[in-house]
Amino acid sequence: MKIAIDAMGGDHAPDAIVKGALLATQDPSIKFIEIVLVGDENLIKKEFKVNELNGKCSISIIHTHENIGMADSPTTVLKAKQNSSIAVGINLLKEQKVDAFISAGNTGAVMASASLQLGRLKGILRPAIATVFPTKIGPIIMLDAGANVDCKPKNLLQFAIMGDVYVRYIFKNSSPKIALLSIGEENTKGNELTLESAKLITSTPLNFIGNIEGRDIFKGKADVIVCDGFVGNIVLKLAESLAEDMFSLLKKELSKSYLAKIGSLLCKGAFKNFKKSIDYSEYGGAPLLGVKKPCIICHGSSSPQAIKNAIKVAKNFVEQHLNEHISENIKLYNKN
């Protein structure tokens, strides 16, 4: 299996990407894959030297010379920057030279390239970004996290179906609890979109538990949280930032007295674990569900650990034949 990674995408590229790839080659759970780093060969090779690449790693490089910035519009990639790491990576996937593509670069550009170059799976109206959230009872997914700002009930139904398949095959949960994100648990609560979507999802054999509220997202009440990409993107960014803001607030309070400063030294290990458990970037990437080939979108600030985890997600995606299962299920529900 070959997995291509955008070596130029993300706040810490190519450093974090190369390190992440090396971590993956040393992880016993990620065997039998070949990693293809797509990006500026000179910069990547420099990182390899720093990180002491030895002959055992099955990593190759495909050189590109154009850069996509975080501020570049998605159409730039499609039209003007055909030799960027994103455009080349997606093209490798299209031409079946690799089995999956991972990028921590410009999300809009990856999404647009993937949707337009690879195309949607048959029957899928809109692809969706599925974000993984850590909860008390383990990881859950929320979709859509930002691919579609205005949705119709039928889109949310398809997000529910794709989320169900993802959690069944990737998290090995045989009956994922599906919920709609809304403003009250009662089935009379919600906006026009969620009220109509609830009717559609109820009519399927999915394990639909109804509405959950904002306060329930991280409590693990549902395994799949369905919402439109506008709400999902706001929720995702708020959750990420609150974690950061709260940690800096805590640090500020702890620096105010000598006693607290000494105390915080003793708590150092606990603080480190606390920070790690609220760092969403550790949880690998967010798969773009509904396009014809496996694409994983990573957070811009992804660490080497996060990149390694994304490689694991991509590997599972391919091995579990996720797209075949999504297609089967969409076909099944479309028939009913």
Added chain:
Amino acid sequence: MKIAIDAMGGDHAPDAIVKGALLATQDPSIKFIEIVLVGDENLIKKEFKVNELNGKCSISIIHTHENIGMADSPTTVLKAKQNSSIAVGINLLKEQKVDAFISAGNTGAVMASASLQLGRLKGILRPAIATVFPTKIGPIIMLDAGANVDCKPKNLLQFAIMGDVYVRYIFKNSSPKIALLSIGEENTKGNELTLESAKLITSTPLNFIGNIEGRDIFKGKADVIVCDGFVGNIVLKLAESLAEDMFSLLKKELSKSYLAKIGSLLCKGAFKNFKKSIDYSEYGGAPLLGVKKPCIICHGSSSPQAIKNAIKVAKNFVEQHLNEHISENIKLYNKN
């Protein structure tokens, strides 16, 4: 000035409500007001005894004998429970026997009673709940936090106008920065509602700074954050729960080692301040803007301190003639 308080509303009623009222009478910044506690006289008097009421407090009681539960539908209050503390409180306001009403009870019931019994200010299409959030640079407001699930651009324009007036007169900020909550800072980012709303708000003299993202809410980039009540309610509940969840996660980590346990004893004061700064219920109540009389909605879990702060908010609302300013501004913008 007379302020009526629903003594039966909230998770800790009447205890926390009575204590909050007593705190208010002892606060030098809340002078010259008369507090009217609306609820079960026997229960309220029992609390007074516990809390040693002395003759100096200008607090009176209006007895009611019906209870509204958190699960009661808003129409129950309007139709079946006319002698509940919410129905009686709103009626006192309508008959001009009090100047403002505060409740930590069933939000839907307060909102429905206020909108239907008191009516909307002239020109207002939809009232909105304005929630106060603490940020690095001080308090800001977000509206609507849940009164309207499906909104039109004109509703969001009016929320911006009401929010601007509120921050100018209550927070004494002469030029509040108004922003739309969206999924990207660029003015091309957003859903149909926010894109259309942005055009309307841009055409006013309001200090409109464009879009902000979920990650910017608590950074204090804007003084007034405008969104529909569906998004606002999810954001509010997520923020509240994340604060709680993170604190319990931190406590869990700190309990894992002896060193950390000792350290956390030394940090006790800092932790207390940290917890207080992320406790939104401390920030008084959320005014329901756009109805004809001042109504303040408090969090169900409001502490005595939060109730006291809500009394302060109600007092300011009345003293600053907020509704007159809202009416003037709505009239002004409707003309343009």
